[in-house]
Amino acid sequence: MSEEVFISPRKHGRIAVLISGRGSNFTRIHDAVRDGRIDAEIGLVFSNREGAAGLEIARERGLETIFLNPRLYPEKEDYDREILREIRKRGIDLVCLAGYMKVLCPMFCREYRNRAMNIHPALLPAFPGLNVQRGAIDWGVRVSGCTVHFVAPEVDRGPIILQAAVPVLPDDTEETLAARILVEEHKIYPEAVRLYFEGRLEVRGRRVRIRD
Numbered sequence: 613m614s615e616e617v618f619i620s621p622r623k624h625g626r627i628a629v630l631i632s633g634r635g636s637n638f639t640r641i642h643d644a645v646r647d648g649r650i651d652a653e654i655g656l657v658f659s660n661r662e663g664a665a666g667l668e669i670a671r672e673r674g675l676e677t678i679f680l681n682p683r684l685y686p687e688k689e690d691y692d693r694e695i696l697r698e699i700r701k702r703g704i705d706l707v708c709l710a711g712y713m714k715v716l717c718p719m720f721c722r723e724y725r726n727r728a729m730n731i732h733p734a735l736l737p738a739f740p741g742l743n744v745q746r747g748a749i750d751w752g753v754r755v756s757g758c759t760v761h762f763v764a765p766e767v768d769r770g771p772i773i774l775q776a777a778v779p780v781l782p783d784d785t786e787e788t789l790a791a792r793i794l795v796e797e798h799k800i801y802p803e804a805v806r807l808y809f810e811g812r813l814e815v816r817g818r819r820v821r822i823r824d
């Protein structure tokens with residue numbers, strides 16, 4: 613059986629960023645768009661939280677924003693279907709989850725297979741899920757870091773695109789470790805998006821090759 617191969621499109625793309633909070637990763641992706649490192653535009657910044665600080669930053673930067681109240685959608689699938697509708701309407705090529713604190717349902721993940729990325733503040737597959745810095749410190753690992761990966765229905769399990777390692781220091785608290793990891797997140801997330809629209813990400817099964 614021949615293996616399915618996906619190669620990211622080389623094009624001027626349209627990005628939707630999904631956030632729930634401060635939006636520092638979104639901001640770095642937008643910085644890279646603005647200074648021409650990423651050949652794309654941000655067509656939508658979406659949040660499930662009305663007060664997300666990142667939404668305010670997006671408005672100040674003149675980007676289109678949408679907040680949808682999840683409480684108005686008792687069925688999670690309906691909520692995600694609504695997001696999909698907004699994304700489709702805008703011809704979005706790539707969805708970037710950047711501190712988006714809701715799990716996308718399988719229907720969304722299937723439609724945006726190889727077209728949605730997430731950033732996670734640990735070296736996956738170690739420490740998936742929440743409270744990951746606490747987990748890394750309590751486990752006693754010497755090295756943690758961050759991972760940009762494609763989104764799959766299994767949370768934090770999609771093909772890995774880029775990772776950066778960060779030492780865990782003896783006196784680290786969750787906050788100091790998170791801050792050191794965030795510095796690396798801000799480098800690898802824009803880099804992964806850049807590679808995507810340069811047509812350089814090749815996905816075979818779990819493995820992502822970066823083409824020259």
Ligand code: GRF
Nearest residue numbers: 634635636637711731732733
């Ligand atoms: C980041 O640490 C990211 O890895 C995690 O949530 C945090 C979001 O931060 N998924 P920000 O909203 O991008 O500042």
